[in-house]
Structure formats: structure tokens, C-alpha cells
Amino acid sequence: MADAFGDQLPSEVRSRRLALGLTQQDLADMAGVSERFVRFVEQGKPSVQLDSLLAVLDTLGLELRITTRTGKGARALAGHTTGQEPRR
Template sequence: MAQGFSAALAGEVRARRAVLRLTQHDLAQLAGVSERFVRFVEQGKPSVQLDSLVAVLETLGLELKVAARTSQAARAAGQPAENSAEQ
């Protein structure tokens, strides 16, 4: 699942950077991170530093949101699904 998230994030960052006509170097300088870091994000590297990632996303006008969802762990703990109707 983490790989799916990393790949989706990578695609969004690449696409937004292209729309803004920024090079990886430009983005790195504007965000205050290394060009290597930008490459890692765009390659979907699953382990990146969160504060640096947030700086890149903010520079591109993107945001990272965290939302509750039913996970395997929640189901195992007997918690109801987020979207299930109560009776």
C-alpha cells in the first residue's frame, strides 16, 4: 500500500511541476531542498523526510491530507467501517 501512495504522490508532484514549468533544480531551490530529494520524491522513493516533502508540496501549491479510513488493523479491533450505515 505504501508503494501505491508513493507512486501516486510522485505522479502528482511531477505533473504539477510540469504545469508550473519548473525544472527539478528550480523546484529544489524554491523549496529549499536538494535536487536529489526532488528526484527521490518523483521516483516514488518510499522513505522521504516529511518536512522536506511538505516544503516541496507547499512550493507546488499542493497539500498532504490525512483522513481516517478503515484499515485491516481497525477491522481486527472490531471497529465499524467508516462508511457503513448504522441500524
């Protein structure tokens, strides 16, 4: 997980769960995952199963979105795919 995502995801999940008045066990039961998994998500564990994460997010009414990055890495990749050398 990228740093910003890795920091934001646990906070968003925890905040939404608390706003809904759910315990970690409540959320786990509703999402069909273990309470340990919910705890790992809220702690920002760097490796979690995507299907289980999506189940937790769906249960909380949250979604994961993918967008095109506009940073230096994205510009370098764009140059690579067009056959041009990336600018440095």
C-alpha cells in the same frame, strides 16, 4: 508509504511541477531542498524526510491530507480500541 500513496505522490509532484513549467532544480531552489531530494520524491523513493516533502508540496501548492481508512485494517483497529474482537 502505502502502495496507492507511494504510486500517486511521485506522479502528482511531477505533473504539478511540469504544469508550472519548473525544472527539478527550480523546484528544489524554491522549496529549499536539494535537486536530488526532488528527484527521489518523483522516483517514489520509499523513505524521504517529511519536513522536506512538505516543503516541496507547499511550494507546488499541494497538501498532504490524512483521513480515516475504511478498509479491513481500520475495522480491525476499531474493534481493538473498543475491546471487541475484530471480525474475520
